[in-house]
Amino acid sequence: MAIAIPVLPYPAMPLLADPPPWNDANRPQGRPERVGQSVLGHPISLFNPAPANLLLMGGVHGDESEGVFLAHLLLATGCALPLIPCLNPDGALLRQRWNARNVDLNRNLPSRDWKPEPLNPRYPPGSAPGSEPENQAFFAALARVRPSMVLSFHSYKESFVEIERPPETLPAAINRAVATFTAAVGIERRPSVGYPTPGALGSFAMENDLLVFTWELRRGISHGELYAILPQVLAFVTELNRHRFVPPPKRP
Numbered sequence: 001m002a003i004a005i006p007v008l009p010y011p012a013m014p015l016l017a018d019p020p021p022w023n024d025a026n027r028p029q030g031r032p033e034r035v036g037q038s039v040l041g042h043p044i045s046l047f048n049p050a051p052a053n054l055l056l057m058g059g060v061h062g063d064e065s066e067g068v069f070l071a072h073l074l075l076a077t078g079c080a081l082p083l084i085p086c087l088n089p090d091g092a093l094l095r096q097r098w099n100a101r102n103v104d105l106n107r108n109l110p111s112r113d114w115k116p117e118p119l120n121p122r123y124p125p126g127s128a129p130g131s132e133p134e135n136q137a138f139f140a141a142l143a144r145v146r147p148s149m150v151l152s153f154h155s156y157k158e159s160f161v162e163i164e165r166p167p168e169t170l171p172a173a174i175n176r177a178v179a180t181f182t183a184a185v186g187i188e189r190r191p192s193v194g195y196p197t198p199g200a201l202g203s204f205a206m207e208n209d210l211l212v213f214t215w216e217l218r219r220g221i222s223h224g225e226l227y228a229i230l231p232q233v234l235a236f237v238t239e240l241n242r243h244r245f246v247p248p249p250k251r252p
């Protein structure tokens with residue numbers, strides 16, 4: 001099925017949680033739901049707030065605006081899946097990785113491996129697991145959507161999709177969807193980013209029966225390049241959302 005992509009009047013890079021007003025006319029799902037607010041009081045919005053298998057999220061790291069822009073493009077093309085375009089609006093405004101309290105939101109999640117001391121000064125985990133209001137907004141979105149899968153958009157020096165759960169624990173249809181997508185956009189599937197990430201979404205997901213896809217977009221990928229792969233992205237997320245991930249039984 002061909003996916004019609006409207007021509008967009010490109011604004012400057014959107015930095016806030018709410019997309020620019022040119023989205024409103026095309027969005028049948030109504031206003032987003034406010035699931036929380038940032039340290040500085042900026043709203044954190046969940047678009048298409050309804051139960052679904054897949055939750056999409058961008059902007060966990062404020063200096064990774066590639067994923068925020070992709071999220072806005074998805075909304076503009078009528079993507080009806082639940083989506084948080086920007087979990088860290090303060091970081092986006094400040095153009096920094098961390099939130100306004102200089103916490104790395106992707107090290108602050110309440111997983112068993114959370115530690116008060118950062119493994120690296122670049123990754124401050126916050127004062128307590130789940131302490132940051134942006135992550136509380138994420139928890140509110142999880143409660144609202146009740147997804148079995150989360151696809152989070154980040155950016156890195158090279159592009160890949162990271163899935164910490166081994167392929168043999170995933171439904172074949174999900175492995176096929178990942179293989180089709182990664183081949184279509186020319187990137188790899190990887191089992192891990194390659195270094196320990198306590199308090200990150202991957203650890204949290206393993207303990208909370210979620211399947212997480214972390215898509216590292218190539219750092220600095222242009223709006224035009226993102227625009228060009230939108231049909232593949234839409235096909236991928238639509239296919240993923242057709243399946244419900246059920247985790248394998250836990251070992252006692």
Ligand SMILES: [Zn+2]
Nearest residue numbers: 061064154155
């Ligand atoms: Zn990131």
